[in-house]
Amino acid sequence: MTAWVPRVGLGTFPVRFPSSSEPGDDGWHVEASFAGPQGEGRLSLRSRERALLMLFLFSDVGPDDAPTRIRVGSHLDVPRLLESGGEEGREWMSLCQDAVPASEHRPVALATGVLGDVYLCHPFLVHAAQPHRGRTPRFMAQPPLHAKQHLDLQDDQPTPVARAVLNGLRR
């Protein structure tokens, strides 16, 4: 049995166009994984409802074509921020306000590639958009991979995503 729900669509497409204006939506963040009682976005240590962050490239994306910026290793900085939240986790904005400074020391990589490339990322990865300085629009889809169950952090053989959460807690 798979631990995730097969996707039937590709969710939101943050399409970016060459422009000299600031995009206004290029802040560092993690993705929320589930909705709380008031409909607010939340995340929890066992990553309720979200198995992965995924980036699907639908155009060639070079360094000037607004590749998503990724803080390499930042998924290890987030578990400790979620530990006290238990199964209800933390509200997305408040968590981001802590996760962004906590991951500031991480090196940045760019999600460049060619049409058809897919990045499968840890759900706690801190990432950000950036201005488009190239010549052709960038097409990308960023759907969540929904999880059927919460991460099992007690398992003798934790999944790679759960192992990273445990490693983050140990640091």
Ligand SMILES: O=C(O)CCC(=O)C(=O)O
């Ligand atoms: O456009 C991008 O490169 C990233 C978009 C993003 O992170 C988002 O929409 O949450």
